[in-house]
Amino acid sequence: MATKEENETKKIAPDNEKPVKTKKKAPKRFTRFTYWFSLLCALCVGTIIGVLLILSRLQDTIATNSELSQVIGVYKNIRGNYYKSVSKKKLINGAVDGMLSSLDDPFSQYLQSDESTSLNDSISGSFEGIGAEVQQGKNAIEIVSPIKNSPAEKAGLKAKDLIVAINGKSTAKMTVDQAVSKIRGKSGSSVTLKIQRGSQTFTVKVERGKVDQATVTGQLLATDHTIGKIQITTFAENTVSGMKTTIKSLRKQGATKFIIDVRGNPGGLMDTALSLSSMFLKNKQVIMRVQARQGSEEVYRAGKKYDKGFKIDEPVTISVDGGSASAAEIFSAALQEAGRAQLVGTKTYGKGTVQTVIPLSNNSEMKFTIAKWLTPNKTWINKKGITPDIKAGYPAIANLALISNEKSLKTGSVGSEVKLLQQNLRALGYTVEETSIYDQQTIAAVKQLQIKAKLANQTGTFDEATRNALYQEVSVYILNHDNALNAAVKEIQSK
Template sequence: MSTKNETEKNEPLVSDEPANDAKEAPVIHSSKPHSPKRFTRLTYWFSLLCALCVGLILGVLLMLTRLQGTISTNAELSQVINVYHNIQDNYYQKVSKKKLINGAIDGMLTSLDDPFSQYLQSDESTSLNDSVSGSFQGIGAEVQQGKNAIEIVSPIKNSPAAKAGLKSKDLILAINSKSTAKMTVDQAVSQIRGASGSTVTLKIQRGTKTFNVTVKRARVDQATVNGESLAGDRTIGHIQVTTFAENTTSGMKHVIKSLRKQGAKKFIIDVRGNPGGLMNAALSLSSLFLKNKQVIMRVDNRQGSEEVYRAGKKYDNGFKVTEPVEILVDNGSASASEIFSAALQENGRAKLVGSKTYGKGTVQTVVPLSSESEMKFTVAKWLTPNKTWINKKGITPDIKADYPALANYALISSDETLKPGAVGNEVKLLQENLHDLGYEVKETGLYDQQLVNAVKQVQTKAKFADPTGEFDEKTRDALYREVSVYLLNHDNALNAAVKDIQK
């Protein structure tokens, strides 16, 4: 999350009355006639001289303090400088100065052990700009540094990653057979992204299981806010927010106006799988649903000072949503999604329905380092209105409800075609999926005739010209389309929210 917002500050109280400190000069007895005017001038010049001396002393002390700090800093950096010159002068082959400097910067940020602090170079900084402005070409998954792998924070809804079945907390062990163990987040992102229509193969670990998934890249719109009236109750508008970007709030206003015209009088805001984004977007979106001056969030910096952000016209331009609201969340709801959810929950504006959120309670900013690079790093932690830090804890929903078990199965590997007679975990996983979808199969781990018949039924539903009963990549895609439809029709969280908001 990056922030460019003004925060509340207590302005000093200033009196309109002029200060009246002037006192009558004391009378000094002398053998010479007393001159009040001359005495006043001497007092003035003496005071001025004292002020100059004090200022000079303070200036010298400040200069010495800064000089001492500079000397201390130079001493601390001398090792880094020595290493740099030694490599430049004595390494067995020439090394690019730029490469060494980039490595030093990257190393310092890596040493923070903070997955959200990163050194971004030209193509990587462009990716960041794309992510907050609207769209890019890739698979559509927010990722972070995990232990010896890249971890998926959340796939963006309706993105290639989501359609391929990737989930929050999945670990990407390899990208096109290249291990991610030593990759930075941005190196991984540059490997994953690519031209629309091309493919990338990811080795995924989910729990104790590992499998490969081939994902076709496409144009991903990160700032989409979609809404529709529920078929069963046209007075309820279901609004999905896929990320928090520059145009998210304007998109929300447009959808709300449209749904109102269609008769919507209540709204269910869906931020499940929303990985977050811009802090300013979270502030402005939250303000739409809160009364002016209600606290949206608090930010604590390293000095211990607190900045409070409140709802108001500067965020929402006077547009307010006063209808009843509930929010759908899950473990893929992170960062800005959690700011929005906590703000409405703790102000008594909305109930949260679903499962516990991801738990990201830090704020990042981006600092340009050159024309080709920039640094994104953590500058503060944010707290909910009630001063709770949800980092690595998440937010507990008011009403717990989740998808069926089918949603949590590992993905069936796309590496090979499963055929009759095959035995193993992949076969058993296929049987588990088909069984939960209602097909007559037993979870034996053997590709028997019963499984052949079920696979043929899937292929027939998908209008295959020649249903073979073999489970290939094309059949895998057909199966997961069917899984998606099933989960959509068995959305326990949405059903629970609808039931509660209808009361």
């Protein structure tokens, strides 16, 4: 209990007066008893809260241990009773991989030493393999997109192709990591892939090579030197510097407008997508939104933090297709919804999730989906894609299945492979009917192709060298009949 005390102060008086005393009311103070009692109460309350927190955590631990008892039981039984010895590492890897596989999320993966190295190589823009982004598909491994100028693209592989077998082994029960480890290898070696494209199935042998990406390339259009066409093959660590260098070079050459081509771009780093988007947007404009399971929505806006003050104000149009995914979609949606650029092409892939890599040990890590991302207008494009403003695609020949390179076609050959060859030849302007029979007309057309390509073999037999010559001509034809690019040029010229 507090007590009142009288506090005397002297009032200074003139010399002829005596000092007088005045009284003030004393402030309240605690007694020692009150002090110790309050301290004891505080300690008790703190102790109770601490005990409750410990009990809560203990409860969670007990619940977790109970839930994991089956896993622990299986582990102990295999270690102790399985008919042959199994390493601890193998069982633990299997358990981690199994948990991630149960999420039914093709982008959440358990990465061991070789796979994690492959991921790091891909991010840096350089690796050895066939150069294709893949994910878990239904009973197969699905190609998200082949990388520009990679062995995969040169072999004719396309976005949405299903790899149903690798070197004769079915991928039905393979994880993405297992498939990647079998597909990748030293430059100069080969891998045989069985591909399903729509209702057609074919086999293709791909020679692995060094995929060293200059992720951004650009040149002036031959038909209009005021337009610079820029190809972004992936969003890697070197993409931002590549974009700055390319833009500066094209400006010096006279470009005043740009077509940004992200067709076949499988995506990459979110930070790179933010930096590139910020270059084209006004400061504070929204680039994207990220929603984790818990916490508030995080909004990313254009600004010096991302673009370092480098801005691109010229008119721009973006080319997209079904192989434009992830970071390529962040970039495209940001510019489209800001009214900064129109999209030309076909609907994009539709990947609306964000992943991070979490280290688990010295030689393993977990690529893990942590959130979903939304466009500035709060649209989730996952499994839906982005619809372009102007729809235009490649010519029909681009959608044909590949002709298998496992065996040659010649007089007497019949079947779907022969018909496929005839369809390609007809589309290229050769005189041949679709009969599915390797007849004299087909032999004559193949001879014309071989002579045109100056091949050593000009007998009319469709062998590996002739196949390569055919697809080289197909590539040139598609390039010269690029409906999406033509539409993009028309759009940008109107600005």
